[in-house]
Amino acid sequence: MAVSRKVERELIRKHYLELVSEFLDSLNEEVLLVKSNEIAIPVVGCEGNEDYLVVTFKVPTGANKGTEPYNGHELALDYIHNLAEKERKAEERKAEKARKIAKDAEVRKAKEKNGQ
Numbered sequence: 001m002a003v004s005r006k007v008e009r010e011l012i013r014k015h016y017l018e019l020v021s022e023f024l025d026s027l028n029e030e031v032l033l034v035k036s037n038e039i040a041i042p043v044v045g046c047e048g049n050e051d052y053l054v055v056t057f058k059v060p061t062g063a064n065k066g067t068e069p070y071n072g073h074e075l076a077l078d079y080i081h082n083l084a085e086k087e088r089k090a091e092e093r094k095a096e097k098a099r100k101i102a103k104d105a106e107v108r109k110a111k112e113k114n115g116q
Contacts, residue, residue: 009059013037017057 003011021031021039032040040052062070
């Protein structure tokens with residue numbers, strides 16, 4: 001029996017939502033179905049605060065309503081690249097701040113030396 005692409009995606013999403021829900025339930029986690037594609041899990045943080053972890057299940061169609069298919073592998077590589085770039089920029093800011101602190105210390109030292 002042939003099904004439409006939309007129905008196929010819905011079946012895939014539903015299957016994995018049920019699979020993950022059953023797994024969490026087997027770990028004695030409370031799983032709350034809050035939307036047709038979303039579950040919420042009550043959690044308690046390390047400070048005793050009560051929150052909910054929300055997990056959303058979707059099968060993306062891609063850009064332009066499916067004309068450019070979604071590529072999870074490509075997006076994962078992009079994410080790794082973006083994280084590395086953020087880390088590099090943070091290191092640059094840290095080095096610049098250290099240079100500025102050193103320069104300011106030199107200026108203060110020079111002022112003290114000149115008796116100001």
